[in-house]
Amino acid sequence: MSVSSSPALDAIVIGAGHNGLTNAAYLAKAGLKVVVLEKNDYIGGAAVSRELHEGFTYSNCSYMCSMMRQAIHRDLNLSRHGLILVPYLGTVNSGDGDERLISYHDETAAYLELKRHSPHDADAMHRFQADLTRYSQLIRKTLLRTPPDPARLRPRDISELLFLAKQFWSMGEAQIYEYIRFFTMSAAEFLDDYFENDLIKAAMATPGIIGTALGVCSPGSAYVLLHHVMGDVDGNIGAWGLARGGMGAISNALAGAVREHGGEIRTQAGVRQVLVKNRRATGVVLDNGDQLSARIVVSNLDAKRTFTRIMDASDLPDGIREKADNFKIRGSSGKVNIALSALPKFTGVPDNPYVNRGGQAFSGSMETLERAYDCWKRGRWSDDPFVESVIPSAWDPTVAPPGQHWMSNFIQYCPPQLADGPWTAEKRDQFGQTVVNKIERYSPGFKDLILHMEVRTPHEIEQEIGLTEGNIFQGELTLDQLFFNRPFPGYGQYRMPVRNLYMCGSSTHPGGGVSATCGANAAREILLDLRRPNSVPEDDFFDE
Amino acid sequence: MNVPDPFAGERPKLSPFHPRLKALNVREAWSAWNGYKFAEYYYDAEYEYFCVRNRVATYDISPMQKYEIKGPDAEAMLNRMVTRDVRKIGLNRVGYTLWCTDEGRLIDDGTIFRLGADRFMLTCGSPCGAWLAKSAFGFDAVTISDWSDELAALAVQGPTSCAVLKRMGLDGVETARPFDIRHFDLRGSSLMVSRTGFTGDLGYELWVSPEHALNLWDALYEAGEPYGIQPYGEAATNMARLEAGFIMPAMEFNEALKTVHFEHDQTPFELSLDWLVDFRKPHFSGRSALLREQQAGPKYRLARLDIEGNRSAEGSHIYRNRRCTKQIGYVTSAMWSPAAKANIALAMIEPKFLNGEMWAEIYYEKELRHYSRVARCTSREKPFWTPARARATPAPDF
Structure with a gap:
């Protein structure tokens, strides 16, 4: 075994999730020799599509996309690498009983639908949308930028803080106060200021809990709500899209960009240990014992996994291990992917090809949502969970045989550890049944359509994807872990406590979601340190 | 009642x-x-x-216009009218083509279907029965029927x-x-x-x-x-x-027979459709004028532009400098392309400036206020959307 003094590799990226691939693509594009190491025999991390039942391509984890930055898509020529993002029409929100709320794209249809539930709320929706758009626009400006460090105040931090201050002040005094309040509010409190109808509130509140170990009444859930509506598809803020071929198409297109620029991707190459010498990262040891050295090492794993699993505590400065141990990364969601012999029909939903092919959100009521969270707190999966269902095959002809479908179900809540002992295959299947029963309530006969099911609790998500506790955001999106505090205060600029070690996953700013921003931002910082010209684009929002 | x-x-x-x-x-x-x-x-x-x-x-x-042209002179008549060699369109084949005035200005584009040795269908966006009748002058053995409603x-x-x-x-x-x-x-x-x-x-x-x-x-x-x-x-x-990258009447070209102002219509070369003009075939309407234009070079070329930013350059002027003092062309159609993820446009550009810097002055509105922005344009060789399946035979299932 020998580690040469001038390593053949410039960079090792650990983990071929979409942010790792984005990071590698930018480093390779800048002329660096890059290798991406992936523990699984497939790439994509949580942006992955696999055929587990013949003819059906599930997007096993993430299933929709809205945050993927257009600037990166365009800059890395992802369309040429086969990526096409298709926006889908709105979602039907179902109440506990017969109430249905359909979100239409068309302004007239949307207004009439809201008015049917509450004339007051139909009017209030205009103010709600304007406020949310204003908040979104401010956050969106920070997505493809490195957060300033307010404690260090180097010239770059100061200019970045001034940039932010300017954006902030441009909202006007009243909105500045509102915005600050917004960051610490619960989704419920935020919505109470606009709406009176409970189903409308529940429908609007669900983005506030997705992927989050918070309830609709927990402080901080208002921001999570914003995080889910600030994305866009082709500039339509709040719209969501599906990747043709599944979410894996995003990772595959990014992998195409990595290879186009000469980067290498190795699968079945899990990293056991990051090598540190004289407080500098020098390379990695693989699970099979092979050793690779490189000028820099970039971890796309979450902060907890990076510092507690593949690094030696003695290689880390004081306090880092504790920060990693205390990093809030609680799993709260499950995923059930179902192959169906036909398109399911939902009671109370108009049987037209637009509405019955859209998303179905079984939101229930504010009360149901909060009670679902109560179960999680007690270490149980929700007995009446919030389920968001999408049928990608109703939009994408490539993921299921004609006439047959696959349905993605996202479930809130499901705990990473159960109060009554560890997860077992039996308990996992019981959880799956809870979900199926819930859907059956709204779609009688649904069970008869099932051809195959993949049930994923936080336990499976952690085992397969490597997300600690199965937290889909690589760390919770609460103010204490956002922006320059993400993952830890003082380490918000992608450089880690050991020299030549960087992080590029969703544990860094701006957080979870298939956005490619974390990977791109990290690449910008790395190129800066290596004194290479920056080739990472910034978002272009001149028309917002 | x-x-x-x-x-x-x-x-x-x-x-x-x-x-x-x-x-x-x-x-x-x-x-x-x-x-x-x-x-x-x-x-x-x-x-x-x-x-x-x-x-x-x-x-x-x-609503597209459809004409049947048949008879022993049908092929010769069409060949006299359009810029492409109709003789090369085989049985049960379709050819995309243009037809021009004697001055080489584009009247319309359309497709010719060869349905038999002496039988064709011509389709086009605007009615052209009168022009067909004019074009048939001197060809005795040809019958033209308007199938548009049939x-x-x-x-x-x-x-x-x-x-x-x-x-x-x-x-x-x-x-x-x-x-x-x-x-x-x-x-x-x-x-x-x-x-x-x-x-x-x-x-x-x-x-x-x-x-x-x-x-x-x-x-x-x-x-x-x-x-x-x-x-x-x-x-x-x-x-x-x-x-x-397909052209559209009233966008990329103003139909010659409806054009009031001198040269406010276009030629095939201006529309970068050189490949549709066949000088090796017998005489056709506009041939002499097009030959002269080919030698002298067209005044404009239709270019495909990739424009920075995401605001559509619809109606923009194109300049050779960022200060926008020297205009070199104008945008005919523009949009954000969701499939290509690019801000695309077709634009008429003076040929000598095609390889230099190009800037679009883009005007846009935000909540009733008007703004403008100057964006760099890059000329692209290929259309923005050319999936392999469009050309593949046998055609794939998706």
Whole structure:
């Protein structure tokens, strides 16, 4: 075994999730020799599509996309690498009983639908949308930028803080106060200021809990709500899209960009240990014992996994291990992917090809949502969970045989550890049944359509994807872990406590979601340190 | 009580497919084309565009003008009229072509279908019966019939278009090459299918007599149901054709016979359609003028532009400098391309500036305030959307 003094590799990226691939693509594009190491025999991390039942391509984890930055898509020529993002029409929100709320794209249809539930709320929706758009626009400006460090105040931090201050002040005094309040509010409190109808509130509140170990009444859930509506598809803020071929198409297109620029991707190459010498990262040891050295090492794993699993505590400065141990990364969601012999029909939903092919959100009521969270707190999966269902095959002809479908179900809540002992295959299947029963309530006969099911609790998500506790955001999106505090205060600029070690996953700013921003931002910082010209684009929002 | 409609004379005509179109035009978004009521979109323009790019969608092209040209002189007559060599269009093949005035200015573009040795169909966007009659002057053995109202037509476009046609029972349709014509029997009526379209993607056009139009529609929509078949209107068409780089009348060119101001119409060379002008064939309208233009060089060239930023450059002027003091051209069509993820445009540019810097001055509005921005433009060789499936034979299922 020998580690040469001038390593053949410039960079090792650990983990071929979409942010790792984005990071590698930018480093390779800048002329660096890059290798991406992936523990699984497939790439994509949580942006992955696999055929587990013949003819059906599930997007096993993430299933929709809205945050993927257009600037990166365009800059890395992802369309040429086969990526096409298709926006889908709105979602039907179902109440506990017969109430249905359909979100239409068309302004007239949307207004009439809201008015049917509450004339007051139909009017209030205009103010709600304007406020949310204003908040979104401010956050969106920070997505493809490195957060300033307010404690260090180097010239770059100061200019970045001034940039932010300017954006902030441009909202006007009243909105500045509102915005600050917004960051610490619960989704419920935020919505109470606009709406009176409970189903409308529940429908609007669900983005506030997705992927989050918070309830609709927990402080901080208002921001999570914003995080889910600030994305866009082709500039339509709040719209969501599906990747043709599944979410894996995003990772595959990014992998195409990595290879186009000469980067290498190795699968079945899990990293056991990051090598540190004289407080500098020098390379990695693989699970099979092979050793690779490189000028820099970039971890796309979450902060907890990076510092507690593949690094030696003695290689880390004081306090880092504790920060990693205390990093809030609680799993709260499950995923059930179902192959169906036909398109399911939902009671109370108009049987037209637009509405019955859209998303179905079984939101229930504010009360149901909060009670679902109560179960999680007690270490149980929700007995009446919030389920968001999408049928990608109703939009994408490539993921299921004609006439047959696959349905993605996202479930809130499901705990990473159960109060009554560890997860077992039996308990996992019981959880799956809870979900199926819930859907059956709204779609009688649904069970008869099932051809195959993949049930994923936080336990499976952690085992397969490597997300600690199965937290889909690589760390919770609460103010204490956002922006320059993400993952830890003082380490918000992608450089880690050991020299030549960087992080590029969703544990860094701006957080979870298939956005490619974390990977791109990290690449910008790395190129800066290596004194290479920056080739990472910034978002272009001149028309917002 | 039967009160005569006092507006009967001015209401648009209805396409043979109208009973089905009407039911699906949820938004009542109608415009008109060649006297026919015509959909701008049906449910959502962007959704329909994505049906074209991702699944399958249909476009009612019945209002298109269709002429039958037949007789021993038919080939010679058409060859005298259009810029392409009609003799090279084989039996059951379609050729895209242009026709010009004697000054070489573009009258219209369209397609010629060779249905027999002496029998052709010409299709085009605007009526051209008068010009056909003029072009037939001196050709005795040719008969021209206007089929525009005699033939219903439906474009079926998108990645799963072939799969849907197969499911409808058109056996072997996947073996049709681009620009091939095939004939089928559909539930007792004869159906002509051409592998043609205006979207740059895999697609077909179906031609049927009006009385069988609804039968065709029903068979197609039954076969297409599991594929989410959807009608699309002019809005989605315009998006798709711009990505494919196809020209549109009243956008890229002003029809010569309708042009008032000198040279406010265009030539094939200005539209960068050089490949459609064949000087090796016998004389045709505009030949001398086009030869002169070819030697002297055109005054403009139609260029495909990739423009920075995401705001559409619709109506923008193009300058050679960032300060926007020297204008070198103008944008004819522009949009954000969802498939290519690029801010694309077609623009007429003075040829000598094509290889230099180009800047678009883009005007846009934000909540009633007007803004402008200068954006760098890059000229692109290839169309923005050219999927391999559009050319592949046999055609794939998606």
